[in-house]
Amino acid sequence: MRAEPLDAETDVLVIGSGAAGMYAAIEAARAGCSVLMADRSLIGRGGATVMAQMTVAVALGAETDDHWRHHLDDTIAAGRGLCNGGLSRLLCEDGPECIRELDAWGVGWARRNGRIVQARAPGHDRPRCVYVDFLNTGPAVSKTLRTAVNRTSGIRKAGDLCVVDLMRADGAIAGAVALHIPSGNSVRLWAKATIIATGGLTRLYRRNSASTNMGGDGYALALRAGASLIDMEFVQFFPIGHLVPRLIGMDPIMWDPFRYKLGGRLLNRDMQEFTSRYGTDEGSKYVLARDLATYAITKEVEAGRGSPHGGVYLSFQHRSEADLRGAFGPVIDRLAANGIDLTRTPVEVAPIAHYHMGGVLADTRMATEVPGLFVAGEAVGGANGANRLSGNAITEALVFGRQAGRSAAVRARGMRTPVASRDAARPTTDLLAMHARGAINTAEMVQRLQTTMADDVGPFRDAGRLTRALAAIDELTHELGDRPAGSPGAFDMQRLDWLDLRNMLLVARTVAQSALMRTESRGAHQREDHPGTLTEWQVNQVASLRGGRLNLKQAPIAAAEIAS
Numbered sequence: 001m002r003a004e005p006l007d008a009e010t011d012v013l014v015i016g017s018g019a020a021g022m023y024a025a026i027e028a029a030r031a032g033c034s035v036l037m038a039d040r041s042l043i044g045r046g047g048a049t050v051m052a053q054m055t056v057a058v059a060l061g062a063e064t065d066d067h068w069r070h071h072l073d074d075t076i077a078a079g080r081g082l083c084n085g086g087l088s089r090l091l092c093e094d095g096p097e098c099i100r101e102l103d104a105w106g107v108g109w110a111r112r113n114g115r116i117v118q119a120r121a122p123g124h125d126r127p128r129c130v131y132v133d134f135l136n137t138g139p140a141v142s143k144t145l146r147t148a149v150n151r152t153s154g155i156r157k158a159g160d161l162c163v164v165d166l167m168r169a170d171g172a173i174a175g176a177v178a179l180h181i182p183s184g185n186s187v188r189l190w191a192k193a194t195i196i197a198t199g200g201l202t203r204l205y206r207r208n209s210a211s212t213n214m215g216g217d218g219y220a221l222a223l224r225a226g227a228s229l230i231d232m233e234f235v236q237f238f239p240i241g242h243l244v245p246r247l248i249g250m251d252p253i254m255w256d257p258f259r260y261k262l263g264g265r266l267l268n269r270d271m272q273e274f275t276s277r278y279g280t281d282e283g284s285k286y287v288l289a290r291d292l293a294t295y296a297i298t299k300e301v302e303a304g305r306g307s308p309h310g311g312v313y314l315s316f317q318h319r320s321e322a323d324l325r326g327a328f329g330p331v332i333d334r335l336a337a338n339g340i341d342l343t344r345t346p347v348e349v350a351p352i353a354h355y356h357m358g359g360v361l362a363d364t365r366m367a368t369e370v371p372g373l374f375v376a377g378e379a380v381g382g383a384n385g386a387n388r389l390s391g392n393a394i395t396e397a398l399v400f401g402r403q404a405g406r407s408a409a410v411r412a413r414g415m416r417t418p419v420a421s422r423d424a425a426r427p428t429t430d431l432l433a434m435h436a437r438g439a440i441n442t443a444e445m446v447q448r449l450q451t452t453m454a455d456d457v458g459p460f461r462d463a464g465r466l467t468r469a470l471a472a473i474d475e476l477t478h479e480l481g482d483r484p485a486g487s488p489g490a491f492d493m494q495r496l497d498w499l500d501l502r503n504m505l506l507v508a509r510t511v512a513q514s515a516l517m518r519t520e521s522r523g524a525h526q527r528e529d530h531p532g533t534l535t536e537w538q539v540n541q542v543a544s545l546r547g548g549r550l551n552l553k554q555a556p557i558a559a560a561e562i563a564s
Helices: 020-032 068-078 084-105 137-150 217-224 255-262 290-302 320-327 330-338 392-413 422-433 440-454 463-480 493-517
Strands: 006-015 035-040 155-158 161-169 172-181 186-194 233-244 266-267 311-317 349-357 372-373 539-548 547-556
Touching: 006 020, 006 068, 006 172, 006 547, 020 035, 020 137, 020 155, 020 186, 020 330, 020 392, 035 186, 035 233, 068 084, 084 137, 084 392, 161 186, 161 217, 161 422, 172 422, 172 493, 186 217, 186 422, 217 372, 217 493, 217 539, 233 255, 233 290, 255 320, 266 290, 290 311, 290 349, 320 330, 372 392, 440 463, 440 493, 463 493, 493 539, 493 547
Parallel strands: 006 035, 006 186, 035 155, 186 372
Antiparallel strands: 161 172, 172 186, 233 349, 266 311, 311 349, 539 547
16 A cells, blocks of 8 residues: 655755755754755765865965955856856855855864965966865865754754655745655655755766766756756866776875876876877976866877876876875875875876766856745856866855855745645655566666766767767667656665666756757867857857757856846
C-alpha cells in the first residue's frame, strides 16, 4: 500500500548546504524566519565549498591598496564581455564585508604582521586573494559556516533528501517535493520562499573536481518550474587537474596555488615549455588565464607531444627542496606518502571540468522570474560572463548566499502562510510512486553521458561533435523513459540514479544546444569551426522550457531587473 507523503512547513526552504546555502540560511534566520535546509548529503559537508582548497578573491586592501572597483574591472575582463554588471558589482562590492564577518566568526584567515595576507592569482592586477592555508580554505569556510548555522536559532536541517521537483501553486513556488532516501517516502516541503543553492553541473563530465551530487540538479529544478537559464554553454575547465601518479586523499586541483607561487613549469613529452607556441609566453610565473592554459595543454596533447597518460608535465624540479617545503609545508609529507618527490620528478596534469559560469537567470536580489524562487552561489548565472576570474567562486557563494537569504526573508515575512495545495505536489508524488517494468542499467547510463560530454562538449567544440552529443542525449533520454527505475523503497540507488539522470540529461541538452547555437569562440566556449570572437555574439543566451521543449533566445547583456 502506498504511504502518504510526509509534510514539513517553513518560512524559507534552502535546497543545498554548501557555503551559499548555509549563508542563506543564516541570513534568513537572523531576519526572524524559520528555515529548513534540505540536502541529499550531510548538511554543510556536500557541494563544492568543502572541497575548495585555494584562495578567495576580495578587495580587502589589507596589505596592498585596493578597491572593489579594481576587482570588478578584473572580473569583467575575465568575463569576455558577457558579465551581468549588476551581479558582478554585487559580488565585488559585498565580498569584503562577508570575508570580515567570517573572520569575526573565527575562520582563521592567514595573517602577516597582524594583517590578513593577500596573494596574487592569475587574472588579478594585484595581490587580492585571501586564504586559510593553500589546502584548507574551503574546509575551513565550511566548518565556520556549519558552526554559525548550529548556533543560529530557527534553522532546521534535513539530510538524505533528494529534492525531485519544486511545487508551484497560484503562479508561485510553494516549496518542493523530495525523496527521503533511507525510507523511499515522499516528503512535501511547504515554504513561503525557496532558495536553490545546489551548485553547478560538473558531474556531467568524466573528469571533474566536484562532489558527486553536482549534476546540475538546481538548474533542472528551476527550468521545470518555469525559470530561465542563462549562458549554459560556458563550462570552465581547470587546466592542471592532477592525472598521474595516483593521488589519494588530496584534491586534483591542488597544484594551482603552488604553481603561481613557485612558477611551476608546464612541459611536454620532450620536457620543453610549450605555451608560447599558442601565443602565450608565461615567463617564470603562472600568469595564464585558465581558458588559455586549457587551450595550450589540449593542443599540445593533440599534436602528439603530451605525457604518457594524455596530459602534460608540471615540474617544480627547478626549485630547491627548501623552496618547495617553504611553499608546500606539510603537504610535502602528504605527497611523499603518495610516492611523489617533486625534487626528482614532475607530475602529469590535464584539464578537468571545474566550474560553470551559466546558471539560473536572476536579478541582484537573487530573485528569479518565478515568484517565490531565489537562487544562490554557482546556481546563479551571469556574474562571471564567459570565464570566471580565479578566486571568485567562494566569494560568489558567500555574497549571493547572504543576499538570497535576505531577499527570501523579505518575501516570507510579507506572507501569512505557505501556499499548501495537494494538487501542487501530486505530479511528483505520483511519479515517485511509479516504477518502470523493464530493468535499465542507470549507473552505466551515467557513465555514457559523462563520456559523451567529455568527448563532444568539452573545452573545444565543433558542430559535428555537438550534433553527435545531442543525438546521444536523445538516445539516453528515450532509454531512460518517463517512469523511475527501481522501486519505491529504502536506499534504492537505481531509483536515485534515474532521478539524477532525469536532471543531468535535461541540463546536458541545454549545455550542448547552447554551445551549438553560439557560433563563435569566447572565454570557456571555444568553437574550432568558429575560432573568432564576434561582436554580434556579445549577448546572453536564455533557455526556457515551453510545452516540454527547450527554447533558446538571445538577450542583451545585463537585461533590466526582473520584476518581483
